[in-house]
Amino acid sequence: MAEDKTLQEVMTRTSLSNSNQMEMLTFRLTDGQLYGINVFKIIEIVECPRRLDRLPYSNPAVRGVVDFRGNAITVIDLARSIGLQPVDFINTLGYLVVCEYNNQLNAFLVSSPEVLLTRSWGDIKKPNGFEAPSLVAIAYDDNQEMVLLLDIEGILSEIVGLADDFDTNLLEQERAFLRGKHVLLVDDSNAALMMMRNTLSQLGMEITEYHSAVRALEDISGRVMGDKLPDFNLIISDIEMPGMDGFTFTRSFRALEGFGGIPVILHSSMSNPTNEMKAHEAGATAFIPKFDPNVLVRQVYSCLSS
Incomplete structure (x- = not known):
């Protein structure tokens, strides 16, 4: 299956590192648009289970928690987090992209993983006048389809919150x-x-x-x-x-x-x-x-x- 090949490539290429290039995994959400995320942040890609344990009083984009290697991690619906229709993982197949951001594991729910792309940072642009709270830049795949790169840090800050206060023991x-x-x-x-x-x-x-x-x-x-x-x-x-x-x-x-x-x-x-x-x-x-x-x-x- 194409998805299996993608998973194998991710596991192989996460060990790569190049100072002036970005390895990105492309995927689609419920609008059919192509999105991208840095492959070096990815731990694993797995099929989303049909049942998730819900978290009461959480952000609507938080679909629940899932067990990952003995750890309970939050599942965030990327489509819903940016104002799209949520991914219907109950009636259709969805995927969890498990990533580490800021020393914390999260699972991002997507409709379907696509392909891996390697692009120079110089090829990744933020056009003038390009302002969207959940997006940082754009790139293009080999077929010249636009790839929107998500601001995962901004999404996490809005959904789960990130502290900016420090301990007061500074002399x-x-x-x-x-x-x-x-x-x-x-x-x-x-x-x-x-x-x-x-x-x-x-x-x-x-x-x-x-x-x-x-x-x-x-x-x-x-x-x-x-x-x-x-x-x-x-x-x-x-x-x-x-x-x-x-x-x-x-x-x-x-x-x-x-x-x-x-x-x-x-x-x-x-x-x-x-x-x-x-x-x-x-x-x-x-x-x-x-x-x-x-x-x-x-x-x-x-x-x-x-």
Whole structure:
């Protein structure tokens, strides 16, 4: 079956990693549109059971919980989460794409998995004027059919909630040290930017946000051309972004003159040792997984105080 082949390919290719490419699994929801998700976040794809244990008082997109390798994980209907008709897994066959985001397992219910695509981050675009709360970018498959890339972090933030408060045991002198420091945040996800902004603003830090690594690098390069001294103390960048990934952004930033002492933190919802190794190889000061506000605050202080 085509689905069986897709499952085998996912299991094989999740071990792959390329600093300037994205492996995506494409799938369809109830509108028939082609959607995509980063393959490196996928643990397994399984058929959805006809019966799910419901969770009372949960978001309507939460269809219940399912046992996965002895763990109860939440099943989120991706179609319903973005305003489409829900997947009818009782009367028709549905599939669960089990993923790890922010050190948490979730099962995303889809109508049907399709094929795996490899695309350069430069081929993944966010067109001008493209604004949708649940989408981050578009790509095209080999038949030139548009693939919509979902903002899974934003969907999770809305449905299950992600904390942005940190423990209050930070010493006052540490808070005073961070107060007024200027940090550049680079991330294509509005939800990720909001969570970082909410956390760091509690420390009194000044924040400048970029939705694109390309735009951030252009602005920083403009400072070099204008012989302007850097007015920021730290960069925190996502890794998986359309147009330019975080590894390429970090290498390009490190090649600029006059910014050698500014730390760069790369973060990702794909919290694996390979990403951490590649982050350091690209010139990052540190790598942290998304999204633990305590880890973020500790790493920010560590980088700025070193």
